[in-house]
Amino acid sequence: MYEVVKAEKLTPDVTRLELKAPHIAKKAKAGQFVMLTVDEHGERIPLTMADFSAEKGTVTIAALEIGKTTKKLGTLKAGDKMFSLVGPLGLPTESHKYGTVCCIGGGIGLALMYPVVRALKEAGNKTISIIGAKNEKLLIYEKEIQSVSDEFYVCTDDGSKGHHGFVSDILKKLIADKRDVKMVYAVGPIIMMKVISNITQPHGIHTVVSLNPIMVDGTGMCGSCRVIIGGETKFGCVDGPEFDGHKVDFDNLIARNRRYMAEEQISLKKFQEGK
Ligand code: FAD
Ligand code: FES
Ligand code: MG
Numbered sequence: 110m111y112e113v114v115k116a117e118k119l120t121p122d123v124t125r126l127e128l129k130a131p132h133i134a135k136k137a138k139a140g141q142f143v144m145l146t147v148d149e150h151g152e153r154i155p156l157t158m159a160d161f162s163a164e165k166g167t168v169t170i171a172a173l174e175i176g177k178t179t180k181k182l183g184t185l186k187a188g189d190k191m192f193s194l195v196g197p198l199g200l201p202t203e204s205h206k207y208g209t210v211c212c213i214g215g216g217i218g219l220a221l222m223y224p225v226v227r228a229l230k231e232a233g234n235k236t237i238s239i240i241g242a243k244n245e246k247l248l249i250y251e252k253e254i255q256s257v258s259d260e261f262y263v264c265t266d267d268g269s270k271g272h273h274g275f276v277s278d279i280l281k282k283l284i285a286d287k288r289d290v291k292m293v294y295a296v297g298p299i300i301m302m303k304v305i306s307n308i309t310q311p312h313g314i315h316t317v318v319s320l321n322p323i324m325v326d327g328t329g330m331c332g333s334c335r336v337i338i339g340g341e342t343k344f345g346c347v348d349g350p351e352f353d354g355h356k357v358d359f360d361n362l363i364a365r366n367r368r369y370m371a372e373e374q375i376s377l378k379k380f381q382e383g384k
Contacts, residue, residue: 110190114167119249122174123217124183125159126191131166133196139228140202140319140351143168144327146193147181154178155324155346158197159220159250168196171220171249176373177380198327199350203317204228207291211237211283212258213276213305215297219250221319222296227257229294235259237283237290241276241297245269277304290314295354299363306354316354320345323366337361 115127133143142157160169174183185191202225210229214222219240230236236257241264242248248263248270255261262279263271272279276297283290295305296319309316322334322345334345337358343349 110192111194113185113187113189113191114165116186116189118183119171119220120247123171123220123249124174124179124185125169125171125220126182126185127160127167127169128191128194129166130168130194130196131163133194134161134166134168135163137161137163137168137197138201139204139224141197141199142327142350143170143194143196144198144324145170145182145191145195147178147185148192151181151192152178153193153325153327155198155321155327157221157319157350158224160224168194171217173217177376180377180380195327199346200348202228202294202351204232206233207315209235209237209288209290210292210294211239211280211290212254212294213239213241213280213297213301214254214295215241215276215301216243216247217249218295218297218301218319219248219254222294223250223253223257225294225296225319226254230257230259234292237288238262239264239276239279241265241301243267275304276301277308280305280308284308284312284314292317293354295319299359299366302354302357303359306357306359310355317351318354318357319351320349320357320362321366322362323369335365 112129156170159171172179237260238258239262293316295302302318325331325333327346329347339356
């Protein structure tokens with residue numbers, strides 16, 4: 110059992126939990142994830158670590174409440190116990206010194222992006238961050254990301270803050286202005302990562318994306334998280350979750366992520382009806 114040290118709502122639909130897990134915290138690196146089970150009757154789900162502290166012995170996760178398990182997770186309070194927590198899993202972000210890097214995040218992806226920008230900054234890179242959300246109220250981790258960014262842009266779909274439009278508009282401008290961006294990192298909705306990869310490909314800018322295939326064991330045994338990278342089958346949990354955006358078959362990923370939608374909706378309905 111893993112104690113919830115702190116629980117808070119970042120937006121009405123995003124819950125952040127700080128969990129006591131010293132054995133995970135001391136090994137955790139940016140880009141890695143945990144597999145968790147909220148209670149003994151629950152399913153295992155993967156969540157990226159939004160933060161970790163070896164000193165405090167805690168890991169922090171931020172979940173967008175979209176279905177039964179994430180909504181159940183959103184009911185946890187400080188002092189409650191999480192049934193299981195396994196990690197750190199997946200390969201860490203390759204935080205080399207590239208020169209100038211541009212990190213782009215959208216929606217819940219912003220929570221995942223923060224430790225990545227921090228690691229790239231600590232590796233000696235000049236960090237340009239572009240963050241986006243539907244509206245100002247849904248912008249999370251803004252201050253944290255800004256604090257580790259040399260250059261910082263905010264975008265909202267409705268224009269309530271920063272640039273009125275997409276994160277990709279700012280990236281296109283940086284490229285048009287011939288900024289010497291050596292690496293682009295993108296995390297967020299699959300369609301956003303696809304658009305970003307398509308923009309950078311003709312310019313030969315190395316692009317890394319963080320993929321979210323459906324995971325069951327998270328350790329390379331079940332095959333649920335299969336993704337197609339450069340025509341080859343890879344496992345998101347052990348070969349990723351980060352991959353070369355120019356090689357990802359995004360359409361296959363979108364189709365595979367929808368394969369249990371009918372069951373997920375039944376499960377959510379039963380949960381909401383208290384069954
Ligand atoms: P459901 O109604 O069961 O599912 C809703 C949708 O979520 C599905 O259609 C499917 O696309 C996806 N999903 C469902 N089950 C899984 C599963 N076992 N594994 C992956 N995706 C699933 N979300 C966050 O909010 N914050 C994060 O930090 C985060 N990090 C992730 C890191 C990785 C490596 C991966 C693979 C996914 C991550 N996700 C994250 C997505 C998160 O795991 C799903 O949103 C969650 O499992 C949905 O569960 P649910 O029961 O609430 O919703
Ligand atoms: Fe089972 Fe990756 S989640 S192999
Ligand atoms: Mg589920």
